Amino acid sequence: MISFTNHRRDLVAGARAMLPWLLGLVPFGLVIGVGAAQADLPTFVGWLTGPLVYAGSAQVATIGLLGSGAASVTVIVTALVINVRLILYSAAIAKHWQGTPLWWRLVAGYLLVDPSFVVGMDRYEQPGDRRQAHAHYLGAAVVLWAVWLAAIALGATAGTQLPGWLHLEFLAPLYLVGQLVPRLATAARRRAALTAAVTAVVALAAPMHLGVAVAIVAGIAAGLTTRATPALSSVKEAQR
Numbered sequence: 001m002i003s004f005t006n007h008r009r010d011l012v013a014g015a016r017a018m019l020p021w022l023l024g025l026v027p028f029g030l031v032i033g034v035g036a037a038q039a040d041l042p043t044f045v046g047w048l049t050g051p052l053v054y055a056g057s058a059q060v061a062t063i064g065l066l067g068s069g070a071a072s073v074t075v076i077v078t079a080l081v082i083n084v085r086l087i088l089y090s091a092a093i094a095k096h097w098q099g100t101p102l103w104w105r106l107v108a109g110y111l112l113v114d115p116s117f118v119v120g121m122d123r124y125e126q127p128g129d130r131r132q133a134h135a136h137y138l139g140a141a142v143v144l145w146a147v148w149l150a151a152i153a154l155g156a157t158a159g160t161q162l163p164g165w166l167h168l169e170f171l172a173p174l175y176l177v178g179q180l181v182p183r184l185a186t187a188a189r190r191r192a193a194l195t196a197a198v199t200a201v202v203a204l205a206a207p208m209h210l211g212v213a214v215a216i217v218a219g220i221a222a223g224l225t226t227r228a229t230p231a232l233s234s235v236k237e238a239q240r
Contacts, residue, residue, distance in 0.1 A: 007131065007132060007134075007135035010132045010133075010135035010136045010139065011135050011136070011138060011139035012139060013136055013139065014119065014123070014135065014136035014137060014138065014139030014140035014141075014143075015139040015140060015142075015143040017119045017122070017123070017136070017140050018115065018116070018119055018139075018140040018141075018143045018144050019143075021115040021118075021119070021144065022143075022144070022147050025056075025115065025144070025147075025148065025151070026147065026151045027151075028056055028151075029056075029147075029148050029149075029150075029151025029152045029154075029155060030151050030152075030154060030155035031155060032050075032056060032059055032060060032063070032151075032152055032155060033046075033151065033152040033153060033154060033155020033156035033157075034155045034156070035060065035063055035064075035155075036049065036063050036152065036155075036156050037155070037156040037157070039063050039064070039066065039067035040067045041063070041066055041067055045066065046063060046156055047152065047153060047156060049062050049063055049066075050148065050149045050152045050153075051149060053079055054110070054111075054113065054145070054148075055079075055082070055083050055086070055113055057082055058078075058079040058082040058083050059079075061078050061079065061082055062075055062078070062079050065078060085216050086112060086113070088216055088217070088220070089112055089114075089117045090109065090112060092117075092121070093112070093117065093120060093121060093124070096120075096124045096130065096133065100134070104134070107138075108134075108137065108138070108141070111138075111141035111142065111144070111145055112141070113144070115140075115144055116137065116140055116141040116144055119136075119137070119140040119141075120133075120136070120137035120140065120141070123136040123137060124137070187226055188223045188224075188226040189223060191222045191223060191225075191226045192219040192220065192222050192223030192226070193219065194222075195218050195219050195221075195222035195223075196215040196216060196218060196219030196222075197215070199211070199214060199215040199218040199219070200214075200215035203215060
């Protein structure tokens with residue numbers, strides 16, 4: 001499997017690849033930490049939502065529901081539904097993890113969120129030793145996990161002193177858009193992104209944030225359709 005000595009370069013490369021994402025995600029973590037501190041919850045409960053939930057939108061919902069006194073079942077179901085998109089990520093990356101030990105799949109699966117999925121897939125789609133790609137993914141995912149929890153802790157302890165006019169909560173989505181735009185280099189990706197965006201807006205009122213998962217599925221379907229169309233045209237031309 002992965003030797004931390006032999007694959008040190010790949011671990012470091014993965015960590016470096018994650019650094020740009022942190023510029024937008026650290027402010028988001030700070031905001032969540034502030035929200036946890038302001039909620040009517042014991043301090044340790046707010047902090048524990050970081051490693052236990054480990055997904056920004058689901059964590060926001062969890063803190064809000066716990067602070068309002070919602071039932072535990074409601075909190076758990078809501079967090080799981082919001083994170084339905086992670087099932088799609090798992091399905092996409094699973095082929096690269098086939099044959100790996102159980103401990104690897106457990107750790108890698110726990111660390112699988114939006115940024116680690118993107119950075120990991122970028123490396124897995126490149127030629128080379130799969131063990132090197134595993135190390136790259138692990139380096140990126142661990143850095144993200146550590147910085148995310150540190151940002152939440154900082155927000156919970158000192159974030160309330162930050163002026164409200166900074167509106168740090170807007171930095172994360174703006175930065176994610178900036179990360180997305182350069183990746184729209186092909187017609188399939190542009191169609192997938194546009195379809196997902198339109199679907200997300202239309203499904204905004206869907207219960208329990210299911211609109212996000214629906215938008216992802218719609219975007220994937222649109223992207224695959226765009227890729228398949230030229231291939232089908234080529235087959236028809238050949239048959240003629």
